[in-house]
Amino acid sequence: MLAVFKRELKAYFASPTGYIFMGFFLLICGIFFAFSNLLTASPDYISVLSSITFVFLIVVPVLTMRLMSEESRQKTDQLLLTSPLSVTGIVLGKYFAAVAVFLLTLLITCLYPVILSFFGTIAVWEIVGGYIGFFLLGAAFISIGLFISSLTDNQVIAAVVTFSALLFIWILDWVIQGLPTDRISGIVFACALVVGVAALVYFTTRNIFVSVAIAVIGFGIIAGVYFANEYFFDGFIVRTLEWFSLLKRYENFMMGILSLSPIVYYITFSAVFLFLTVRVIEKRRWS
Amino acid sequence: MIQVIDVTKRYGQHVAVDHINFTVEKGEILGFLGPNGAGKTTTMNIITGYISATEGTVKVDGFDILEEPEEVKKRIGYMPEFPPLYMDMTVQEYLDFVSDIKKIDRATKKRSMEKIMDLVKIGDVRKRLIKNLSKGYKQRVGLAQALIGTPPVLILDEPTVGLDPKQIIEIRSLIKELGKEHTIILSSHILPEVSAVCGRVIIINKGKIVASDTPENLSKRLSSSGRLSLRVAGPEKQVLKLVRELEGVKNAEVQGVKEPGTVDILVEAERDIDIRRPLFYALSRAEYPILYMRSVDLTLEEIFLQVTTEEREVS
Numbered sequence: 001m002l003a004v005f006k007r008e009l010k011a012y013f014a015s016p017t018g019y020i021f022m023g024f025f026l027l028i029c030g031i032f033f034a035f036s037n038l039l040t041a042s043p044d045y046i047s048v049l050s051s052i053t054f055v056f057l058i059v060v061p062v063l064t065m066r067l068m069s070e071e072s073r074q075k076t077d078q079l080l081l082t083s084p085l086s087v088t089g090i091v092l093g094k095y096f097a098a099v100a101v102f103l104l105t106l107l108i109t110c111l112y113p114v115i116l117s118f119f120g121t122i123a124v125w126e127i128v129g130g131y132i133g134f135f136l137l138g139a140a141f142i143s144i145g146l147f148i149s150s151l152t153d154n155q156v157i158a159a160v161v162t163f164s165a166l167l168f169i170w171i172l173d174w175v176i177q178g179l180p181t182d183r184i185s186g187i188v189f190a191c192a193l194v195v196g197v198a199a200l201v202y203f204t205t206r207n208i209f210v211s212v213a214i215a216v217i218g219f220g221i222i223a224g225v226y227f228a229n230e231y232f233f234d235g236f237i238v239r240t241l242e243w244f245s246l247l248k249r250y251e252n253f254m255m256g257i258l259s260l261s262p263i264v265y266y267i268t269f270s271a272v273f274l275f276l277t278v279r280v281i282e283k284r285r286w287s
Numbered sequence: 288m289i290q291v292i293d294v295t296k297r298y299g300q301h302v303a304v305d306h307i308n309f310t311v312e313k314g315e316i317l318g319f320l321g322p323n324g325a326g327k328t329t330t331m332n333i334i335t336g337y338i339s340a341t342e343g344t345v346k347v348d349g350f351d352i353l354e355e356p357e358e359v360k361k362r363i364g365y366m367p368e369f370p371p372l373y374m375d376m377t378v379q380e381y382l383d384f385v386s387d388i389k390k391i392d393r394a395t396k397k398r399s400m401e402k403i404m405d406l407v408k409i410g411d412v413r414k415r416l417i418k419n420l421s422k423g424y425k426q427r428v429g430l431a432q433a434l435i436g437t438p439p440v441l442i443l444d445e446p447t448v449g450l451d452p453k454q455i456i457e458i459r460s461l462i463k464e465l466g467k468e469h470t471i472i473l474s475s476h477i478l479p480e481v482s483a484v485c486g487r488v489i490i491i492n493k494g495k496i497v498a499s500d501t502p503e504n505l506s507k508r509l510s511s512s513g514r515l516s517l518r519v520a521g522p523e524k525q526v527l528k529l530v531r532e533l534e535g536v537k538n539a540e541v542q543g544v545k546e547p548g549t550v551d552i553l554v555e556a557e558r559d560i561d562i563r564r565p566l567f568y569a570l571s572r573a574e575y576p577i578l579y580m581r582s583v584d585l586t587l588e589e590i591f592l593q594v595t596t597e598e599r600e601v602s
Contacts, residue, residue, distance in 0.1 A: 003387030007373070014375045079371035079432065082335040083388040084357045285338045287298075 004093025064145025065159035133253025136266035143273035186236030194218030293343035305494035318485030319474035370429025521575030535560040
């Protein structure tokens, strides 16, 4: 894992990728810092952190598009997969390399609050909390990018799909507001979810009995929940999708609230996508 | 050393490798021969654990690829058809990286790396980016990568493809040299290469093994009748007539005239009949001296065509 990590980290700075990422990130961060702190003489640094999140949409694809796709294009995955390394080790090495570049960039931006502290008092712990949230959010986005990169051997496709996925997460909160909250649509949505899971199982295992069994059990659970607590399906769509909203949890950090649950949430989120990446690579070897 | 047990690989409906069985003994150099798309690379990818077999398994040194993949992978050095090189690294950096992922300890690393670079002659390009190397050098770096950690088993997929004749000869003699210490499986569709280097040949076509033997035996086994090539000083028609009338001669045909006043003919005898003496006396009695006579074995090319076409007729 360490070998892959070191190689990837070097590769970022042997090509323009690392510099483009850092340069663009620091540029945007600097502009916002200048406008919202320096020119207005405001010590409110946390607002910079909360307004530059959009930069992830552009820089995360740059950071992750190459990670897995280039390996399969250059056939270097043959080297990695026939070496005594585990697939998990390879994926983690790559993930931590991307996260390390991101962390390095964040550390440079730490200069800004230090500059501010010369001219007044700043809310140190609030900013530290903000940074933790910002870092976790970015790390979660990177795991999505890594996963998408493992699906294709074309960097450009990986970048575009990653951008679209992040954009979707971005507008998710806004989309949620327009979704129906009544009971019927909640039940329909739950049924669609069950069918979707069963179909996914069928397409990966080609086992009709297991997928039918999963569908039957799923419908059983829905019926059971309905009879036990019929109010459960009121607003079910909204609640489900909100669970996927990365940005909603980020708001807590920006308000200076540092609680354990969003931290655990972000780490779990990344872990799930890393796990999926490992599965994709493993599966390709079996098909 | 290597046991391939009933390995099958299916891609949907297409069967790439169909119930292949073979073993490779320690210290053997095995040639894997077949036309493009025969399943050579697929089989090699399965042995190295890059892809998994649909059925069957592979054992290396007693370790099963499915149960203990790491133990198997530690013992194999693999050079795929396209060397898996990182274009943005220098040769030295790349080999360092490969040693790291193969978990070679630092003490032996440096010494063995020097040895390998000497062996494949890439010491003079160690500081250069792999991107800028010529095809021949890239191929050698690919080979160096497989040699790192001196694994007991080497698997080389078309190691001489894209090299110039001088480099091909170099790589071949290098493989022979390596065969003293390693068990090697080598694939190729170039037949002289396999007969020059390998102790045993497996011919594979459409995912099935169609023949397996030493290059010499294969050629003997398949030469269904003794064939002789001779050059005779004399007029073409009379010589041919004389030879054809001889007892035990199945067929004789003119191959052309290479020297003025002589004729080259190819004589095919009935199975198990030695016609060399009668041939000599008959021609000398007619005062047509034989300038040379030698028996013709099937070349690997001919064997190859024969087995693969036989296979086609059966199916």
